[in-house]
Amino acid sequence: MIELLALEPGKSAIIQSFSDEETACKMMSMGILPGSTVTFIRKAPFGGAIYIKADNQQFAIRNKEAACVMLS
Amino acid sequence: MRNVELATKSLTIALLGNPNCGKSTVFNQLTGLRQKVGNFPGVTVDKKLGKLALANGQTATLIDLPGTYNLYPTSQDERVVLNILANPKDELYPDAIIYIADVTQLEKHFLLCSQVRDLGIPMVLALNMSDAAAAQNITYDAKAIAKAFDVPTVAISGRMGDNFEALNAEINQLVSKDFTVSKPFYQFSAAEKEISQKIQDTYQLANPFQALLWAQNANKLTFLTSETRSEISGLIKENNFNPLSNQVREVMQRFDRFTPMLKKTIQRTDTNQITLTEKIDDIVTHQVWGPLIFFAFMLIVFQAIYAWSAFPMDMIEAGFASLTETVNTLLPDTWYRSLLTDGIIAGLGGILIFIPQIAILFLLISILEEVGYMARAVFMFDNVMQRFGMNGRSIVALVSSGACAIPAVMSTRTISNWKERLITILVAPFISCSARIPVYTVLIGFVVPSATIWGIFNQQGLAFMGLYIVSIIAALGSAWVFKKILQTEERSFLMLELPEYRMPVFKNVLLNVYEKVKAFVWEAGKVIFVISIVLWLLASYGPSNKMELAEQEAISFATQNNLDADATADLVAGKQIEASYAGHLGKFIEPAIQPLGYDWKIGIALITSFAAREVFIGTMATIYSIGSTDDEGTIRDRMAKEVNPTTGKPTYNFATSLSLLVFYIFAMMCMSTLAVVKRETGGWKWPIIQFFFMTALAYLGAFLVYQVFS
Known part of the structure; x- marks a missing residue:
């Protein structure tokens, strides 16, 4: 099991769980759910955040939050 | 029923x-x-x-x-x-x-x-x-x-x-028609049933889900009394209820139940195609091109506020000037004419003059927002701005401040984190706005000679750039300090949907512009109007009959020296402002500003500049009895001749001029910005804090500069 942040840009994986409840609640409410396919698209120009795609929708999330997303 | x-x-x-x-x-x-x-x-x-x-x-x-x-x-x-x-x-x-x-x-x-x-x-x-x-x-x-x-x-x-x-x-x-409440969609667990039943019974609530919301969010419900909140907290403890895990469980169950139901009713050709939005984002959020494109956009925004607003602003100014002239010819020279022209009309003009800048900024920002670009800007600059306690959106406000802080402060409404928004509002006015330019233009000649170095750079141009850099450092530095001082319970997130790019709906854009202009004119306008009248009172009236005395003196001096009508009027105005409450205030604060290298005349200009920084020029002209001109060159020539009576040396020497420049970079001398900050923060607390910390920084900076260089 790896964190979303550890994924290589351009690669996809399936979300298994979240390691922080508050982040989980927020992400799930936005439709980033366990079982969703997530693609790490690119890092922000000055770091700190990443551009992801989950189930046909693009999102920006901070590294801190991406570290809570566990992939299978 | x-x-x-x-x-x-x-x-x-x-x-x-x-x-x-x-x-x-x-x-x-x-x-x-x-x-x-x-x-x-x-x-x-x-x-x-x-x-x-x-x-x-x-x-x-x-x-x-x-x-x-x-x-x-x-x-x-x-x-x-x-x-x-x-x-x-x-x-x-x-x-x-x-x-x-x-x-x-x-x-x-x-x-x-x-x-x-x-x-x-x-x-x-x-x-x-x-x-x-x-x-x-x-x-x-x-x-x-x-x-x-x-x-x-x-x-x-x-x-x-x-x-x-x-x-x-x-x-x-x-x-x-009568509404029948359908069966709840969510299926409560035993623990949820228990606690929501208790809350529903105790507080007579309409339904179990409302009761569950109370349990899940007890400390965020501001309408509850603190006793009720602690009672609910007690119930939560008693029942071993964990609000956060419960939220996650609830969200999960809802998705699990409605997703299959929705799937049956929706057909989409599931493609893993790269959409147009993604193709655009490959460039627009690119590691290198992304920021460059952003700054190109910001350059256009800045240029637009700065340059495109010049013509309508000139029109508004000319309109008010001719209105003043008309009133002057229609009415006799009385106090109420002066109140009407120098107080009310000048005050209204001071409000309406900002409309072009506000309208242009919000026109462009709303388009960028409607298209979906703003979310990308937030994504790119989130990390940089976070270091200073701000938000990716703050960068737009800071850039716009380079033209005018008023629309910039108003544009922070889209920052949803309160602390990040407040810091942006507090530091945006540091960025050198267009109103400081005339002041810089007049003063810079006393500090740096107009010479060229290395064959290409004009020294004054470089100094100008230096002033802007100092203002940016001041903004970011104080943002960093506020980040350390201000406490918030809100945890900061960046989980942002990057929506599909769409054509803007122009009705939305125009309504937004209209709304912002209206809010400024009505909400901030009231405050600006009142302060304008107070400033008029200060400059037009003096204790007892000192004003008449000053006028008579000036007139007799003028007749003795055979001055023409314009020169006489200028002399009268100069003597009158000296005798006015503003003049007295200038003299009163002289001991406080002496360590900065200023005399009471500069003191008067500092007080009247509170209306707006560019008023400095007009006040200088009045004080030095050349009020009929507004040419910056003429004013600078006159200021260069000014001699300090005690030292016999020029008043505007290097140290004093530099100290004044520093003062104008930092000081919060714009009542319109304060009025907007009051509206945007919902009270006088933050504008007052902002006024004092900016002015204190200005005083300290000017003091150090003067003491070092004099």
């Missing part, structure tokens, strides 16, 4: 939905110009109200609630939604809800819908963006959705205005 109630009471209908669901477009379609924007009590979250005519002749109040994903708030605007929907006694508690969902993302937009449905508020589900769905070959069965969830459902397009008759018909149905 309910019908009687509805007939007597004015109805409130709420628009609700996720961010980016197209809610504002629907709101604008339904209300047009019949809308009013204010603040929710205690917070500066936009409260947009409109009027909606119903078929039965009644007029309902339509409220556009802030977009949110769920009822577990992490920001101020989400908290507003929770506090209205969890409190049936709230005056804005809706009698009916129009739930707007983006039909192309229906599964994602359905969570909040299913939560609100369980609150038992009559609701119609509007499947928005039917045009986009058609374009993407997404088909759906609105009737089947309505049946599956027991919610009346219509497909509409806010952008095209499609099918609003059907939506209106459903709204009228909703408010005219």
Whole structure:
């Protein structure tokens, strides 16, 4: 099991769980759910955040939050 | 029963939905110009109200609630939604809800819908963006959705205005017939049943889901008394209830239940195609091109506020000048003429002059926002701005401040984290605005000679750049300090949907511009107007008969020396301002500003500059009895001749001029900005703090500079 942040840009994986409840609640409410396919698209120009795609929708999330997303 | 109630009471209908669901477009379609924007009590979250005519002749109040994903708030605007929907006694508690969902993302937009449905508020589900769905070959069965969830459902397009008759018909149905609360969608666990039952019984709540919301959010419900909140906290402890895990469980179960139900009613050709949006983002959020494109946009925004507003501003200025002239010829030279021209007309002119800049900034920002670009800017600059306690959106405000801090401060409303927004508001006025340029132009010649170094760089040009750099450092430095000082319970998140790029809806853009201009003229205008009159009083009146005495002296001096009419008038004005309350104030503060290298004449200019920094020039001209000119070169020549009576050396020497420059970089000398900060922060506390810390920094900076170089 790896964190979303550890994924290589351009690669996809399936979300298994979240390691922080508050982040989980927020992400799930936005439709980033366990079982969703997530693609790490690119890092922000000055770091700190990443551009992801989950189930046909693009999102920006901070590294801190991406570290809570566990992939299978 | 309910019908009687509805007939007597004015109805409130709420628009609700996720961010980016197209809610504002629907709101604008339904209300047009019949809308009013204010603040929710205690917070500066936009409260947009409109009027909606119903078929039965009644007029309902339509409220556009802030977009949110769920009822577990992490920001101020989400908290507003929770506090209205969890409190049936709230005056804005809706009698009916129009739930707007983006039909192309229906599964994602359905969570909040299913939560609100369980609150038992009559609701119609509007499947928005039917045009986009058609374009993407997404088909759906609105009737089947309505049946599956027991919610009346219509497909509409806010952008095209499609099918609003059907939506209106459903709204009228909703408010005219008896509403039967359908069975809750969510299935409570045993623990949830227990605690919600207790809360529902104790506080006489209408339904179990409302009670569960109270348990899940107890400390975020501002309408509860602190006793009630601690009682609920007690219940939570007693029952071993964990609100956070419970929220996660609830969200999970809802998705698990409605996703398969929705899948049956929606057909989409599931493609893993790269969309146009992604292709654009490959360039626009690129590691290198992204920031460059952003700064190109900002350059256009800056240039537009700065250059495009010059012509309309000149027109407004000329209009007020001719109005003043007309009044001067129509009325005799009396105190009320002076009040009318120098007080009221000047004050109004000082308010209206900002309209072009505000309109242009919001025109461009709204377009960038509508298109979907702003979310990308936030993504790119989040990390940089976070270091200074700000938000990716703050960078737009800071850049705009280079033209004028007023629209910049007003543009921070889209920052949902209160601390990040406040810091942006507090530091934006440090960035050198266009009003400082005339002051810099006059003073810079006393500090740096107009020579060229290395054959290309004009020294004064370099010094100008230096002033801008210092102002940026001041803004970021103080932002960093505020980040350390200000405490907040809000945890900062960046979980941002990057919406599909879309053509802007110009109705939304124009309504936003109109709204911002109106808010500035009415809300900030009142404060600016009052301060203008006070400043006029200070400059026009003096203790006892000193003003007349000064006038007589000046006139007799003028006749002795055979001065012409203009020179006499200038001399009278100069002597009068010296004898006025402003002049006395200038002399009164002289001991305090002497360590900065200033005399009482500069003191007067500092006081009158509070109206706006560029007033410095006009005041200098009046004080030095050349009031009939407003040419910066003439004023500089006159200032260069000014000699300090005690030392016999020029007053505007290197140290004093540099010290004045430093003072003007830092000092908060703009009543209009303060008035806008008061409006945007909801009180006088922050503008007062801002005024004092900026002025203190200005004093300290000027003091150090003068002491080192004199």
